[in-house]
Amino acid sequence: MFGKTAKEATRNTDRAVQRCIDPSCGGTYGLRERIYVCPRCSGTLEIDCRLVAREDAAAVRRKWAERAASRDPRDQSGVWRYREMLPFDEDAPFVTLFEGNTPIYDAPRSAKYCGLDGLRLKHQGCNPTGSFKDTGMTAAITQAVVLGARTAVCASTGNTAASLAAYAGRAALQSAILLPRGQISAAKLAQSLDYGALVCEIDGNFDDCMRLIQELGDDPSIYVANSINPFRIEGQKTVAYEMMEQSAWQVPDHVVVPGGNMGNSTALGKGFQELFDLGLIKRLPKLSVIQAEGAAPLAHLFANLDPAKSAGGEHLPETMAPVENPRTLATAIKIGAPVSWKKALRAVLRSSGKIISVSEQEIADAKAMIGRDGIGCEPASATTVAGMKKLVAAGHIRPGDSVVGVLTGHVLKDPDYVSHYHRGTLSLESGAKDGAAPQRIAGAFQNAPVNVAANKAAILATLERRR
Numbered sequence: 001m002f003g004k005t006a007k008e009a010t011r012n013t014d015r016a017v018q019r020c021i022d023p024s025c026g027g028t029y030g031l032r033e034r035i036y037v038c039p040r041c042s043g044t045l046e047i048d049c050r051l052v053a054r055e056d057a058a059a060v061r062r063k064w065a066e067r068a069a070s071r072d073p074r075d076q077s078g079v080w081r082y083r084e085m086l087p088f089d090e091d092a093p094f095v096t097l098f099e100g101n102t103p104i105y106d107a108p109r110s111a112k113y114c115g116l117d118g119l120r121l122k123h124q125g126c127n128p129t130g131s132f133k134d135t136g137m138t139a140a141i142t143q144a145v146v147l148g149a150r151t152a153v154c155a156s157t158g159n160t161a162a163s164l165a166a167y168a169g170r171a172a173l174q175s176a177i178l179l180p181r182g183q184i185s186a187a188k189l190a191q192s193l194d195y196g197a198l199v200c201e202i203d204g205n206f207d208d209c210m211r212l213i214q215e216l217g218d219d220p221s222i223y224v225a226n227s228i229n230p231f232r233i234e235g236q237k238t239v240a241y242e243m244m245e246q247s248a249w250q251v252p253d254h255v256v257v258p259g260g261n262m263g264n265s266t267a268l269g270k271g272f273q274e275l276f277d278l279g280l281i282k283r284l285p286k287l288s289v290i291q292a293e294g295a296a297p298l299a300h301l302f303a304n305l306d307p308a309k310s311a312g313g314e315h316l317p318e319t320m321a322p323v324e325n326p327r328t329l330a331t332a333i334k335i336g337a338p339v340s341w342k343k344a345l346r347a348v349l350r351s352s353g354k355i356i357s358v359s360e361q362e363i364a365d366a367k368a369m370i371g372r373d374g375i376g377c378e379p380a381s382a383t384t385v386a387g388m389k390k391l392v393a394a395g396h397i398r399p400g401d402s403v404v405g406v407l408t409g410h411v412l413k414d415p416d417y418v419s420h421y422h423r424g425t426l427s428l429e430s431g432a433k434d435g436a437a438p439q440r441i442a443g444a445f446q447n448a449p450v451n452v453a454a455n456k457a458a459i460l461a462t463l464e465r466r467r
Ligand SMILES: [Zn+2]
Pocket: 020, 021, 022, 025, 026, 027, 038, 039, 040, 041, 042, 043
């Protein structure tokens, strides 16, 4: 795709730069500079791959499709298969678990629940460690190896930790993980332990862990692989490419994603924008982000934007008021101060999407509906279907529109939640100091186990009652 001309560098890493996203700063830095924010203004960084189309769209699509059948390990990865688009060279020390290659499912029951004629769900929970984080982590840990780091670290609500631990394990790097004590699911913690990470439980919340990580990033032996890491966004953007291949290059009207630290929405927005800029797609899907009501700083900001000033995403607000004590059972998006909020907001505004929030009850019921489709997901993922239902009701999504929701984590990431919902015992602590009663979440689509006598007739009678 990027053939040689006299003027242009042939290696991706000679061409790509790290760029500050604040247009009034515009600082650019080499790929080998180990920085996580702009050294000049502390702004967020992104990678500008300076992509140039060298082949027509049909030739590029054909090449990617051919690689899907190749036995080359790089081609078996759903990320490295698109390596022309990434800030790495052909001979980079790729660290891969054959991430990506995730299915896209029809979800008729969930569609009906939302008021849609049809709905597809792309399940990033089918990645090697059970979450969407793997598509980004393969790129971040590869970059850690390129830079010669000894230890990869992150602060995480769980999924990132599991992914970092696995990829660091593959690369034989030490990994360390900072977690808020007692706030993550046992299943996710178990993964990090099994992959050999040093797990540091911190007395504090996720935002405290983030602050510590930023301080640790000054140490030259350490590579920070948090959401703020722009190389992770590069890996994750390939989800947009894969989604388009699976859609026969027909651009969906809407793509809907959960919003926590906002890396996912940022990455999808970047991926679609690059396809558009290269002429591989003719329009952008409307990208919408759904947050949990108790952890929705960006949805609050979005609701109060001046539409005249914000259209197109060229003039972004300087600050976003964080949520001091985020509250939601969807622990993967329980984040009060998302680091990538500006990049995500820009992507949503450019595509004319929305950022809204949904309640705990709406998340829980949508999750059960995704389960009924035989798909299943972790609680945070279900914000997509809960959000679509609201966006259809509000007229932003029309019933006949083509819609793809991105599910971010596997149903087994949080089995306690599932069990409590179906037994009718799910609840959220109030968080208030006066000891207010927990908020009970009703199991509207409850499916508790039943006691049945040990004989065939009793089982058949029970089946008949449920038909
Ligand atoms: Zn800057």
